[in-house]
Amino acid sequence: MGGAVDLHSHTTASDxxxxxxxxxxxxxxxxxxxxxxxxHDSTDALAEAIDEASHHPPLQIVPGLEINCDVPGRGDGxxxxxxxxxxxxxxxxxxxxxxxxxxxxxxxxxxxxxxxRLAELGMPIDPAEVLALVKDGSAGRPHxxxxxVNRGYVASVRExxxxxxxxxxxxxxPRKRLAPADAVAVIRRARGVPVLAHPGLAGxxxxxxxxxxxxxxxxxxxYPEHSTAQxxxxxxxxxxxxxxxxxxxxxxxxxxxxxxxxxxxxxxxAVWEEVKAxxxxxxxxxx
Numbered sequence: 001m002g003g004a005v006d007l008h009s010h011t012t013a014s015d016x017x018x019x020x021x022x023x024x025x026x027x028x029x030x031x032x033x034x035x036x037x038x039x040h041d042s043t044d045a046l047a048e049a050i051d052e053a054s055h056h057p058p059l060q061i062v063p064g065l066e067i068n069c070d071v072p073g074r075g076d077g078x079x080x081x082x083x084x085x086x087x088x089x090x091x092x093x094x095x096x097x098x099x100x101x102x103x104x105x106x107x108x109x110x111x112x113x114x115x116x117r118l119a120e121l122g123m124p125i126d127p128a129e130v131l132a133l134v135k136d137g138s139a140g141r142p143h144x145x146x147x148x149v150n151r152g153y154v155a156s157v158r159e160x161x162x163x164x165x166x167x168x169x170x171x172x173x174p175r176k177r178l179a180p181a182d183a184v185a186v187i188r189r190a191r192g193v194p195v196l197a198h199p200g201l202a203g204x205x206x207x208x209x210x211x212x213x214x215x216x217x218x219x220x221x222x223y224p225e226h227s228t229a230q231x232x233x234x235x236x237x238x239x240x241x242x243x244x245x246x247x248x249x250x251x252x253x254x255x256x257x258x259x260x261x262x263x264x265x266x267x268x269x270a271v272w273e274e275v276k277a278x279x280x281x282x283x284x285x286x287x
Contacts, residue, residue: 003266007036007062007275008085008197008220008248011049014039014066015140017253020049027262028056034272035262036062036087036248041103042138043091062275063091066197067103067183070174071204080204081167082196084183085220085246088279089192096190107139110175114144117171121164123153141165141172142252180207181214188215191286193278195246198223200230205237212241217278222247222265224258244274 010016011023018026020037023045027035035053037045046063053059069082090096108131115127125147133143145160154160164171178186180196187194195218199205208219221234222245238245247267249259259265 003263004032004269005034005267005272006032006248006251006262006264007034007064007087007195007246007267007272008038008066008223009035009251009262010039010066010253011037011045013037013042013045014138015142015252020045021052023251023262024049024052024056024059024061028059030261030263032263033058033269034060034062036064036085038064038066038085038087038248040066040068040138040140041100041107043089043097043100046091062087062272063089064192065089065091065100067186068175068177069180069183070177071180071207080202082180082202082204082207083198084180084187085195085197086183086187086190087193087195087246087275088282089187089190091190093190096186099186104138106176110173111139111144113173113175114141114165114171117173118144118148118164121171123148123151123164123171125151144171180211184211184214184216188282188286191279191283193217193244193275193282195220195244198225198250199234200226208237208241212243216243217282218244218246218275220247221245222267222271224249224264244271244278246271246275 011020037049050061053061064087067084071080071082111130112127115125118125130143130147145157148154148160184194194216197220219234219238235245249262249264251259251262
């Protein structure tokens with residue numbers, strides 16, 4: 001059994017390998033009672049996930065998303081990648097769906113740029129191949145990685161990332177992204193709760209005070225790749241800045257995610273209760 005709450009998961013609507021119904025059933029199997037679907041720049045999985053969850057009470061689906069952002073790197077390093085999660089957003093608002101369509105179109109254009117870079121490296125791929133893997137979802141590096149596996153250039157998606165597609169890798173092409181503060185503003189405009197995702201992976205904790213001033217309401221503290229020391233540090237930062245300490249599995253599917261299954265690490269229901277309280281606050285301030 002897993003934990004009762006999982007506030008970070010992905011489906012085929014972005015770069016996950018499970019369809020929304022499959023993810024919901026797997027979450028139920030592992031004891032999850034509150035599941036946030038947080039696909040990249042997409043809420044297309046939510047209707048199906050909510051419908052499936054209605055057959056598995058008391059499971060509740062939290063409408064969410066994840067927005068990838070870039071910030072300048074420190075010293076000689078390149079840009080750092082920061083992710084912002086949004087919870088309890090007004091996902092059906094026309095302006096919000098328009099924003100997401102623009103984000104996904106930029107993702108599609110990035111696939112073409114990455115294909116050009118791979119061709120220069122002697123590993124040509126057809127962008128149509130990649131986009132066929134995406135279907136109606138949101139294109140990302142995992143789809144490019146899978147196309148590389150299919151062509152025999154690498155043995156696994158992990159190898160594709162480690163050797164070519166990681167941040168700063170020879171085949172990774174940056175895409176036009178929002179600044180983290182802008183992503184926070186979009187989520188607040190959508191009357192949602194913005195949370196800094198897996199900060200331990202980005203190494204830019206210096207940005208947190210500015211993001212709090214921009215309207216950040218939480219930090220993803222409980223995360224599969226956070227050490228015990230990091231978890232303790234982010235708990236203290238949440239206390240210091242009056243933020244909610246959230247958490248989730250970042251589950252993408254078998255062999256793709258950071259965790260073995262939804263509900264890892266175990267997160268108590270009290271975390272969701274605090275997120276709900278912040279959602280009420282966000283809605284009140286957006287009026």
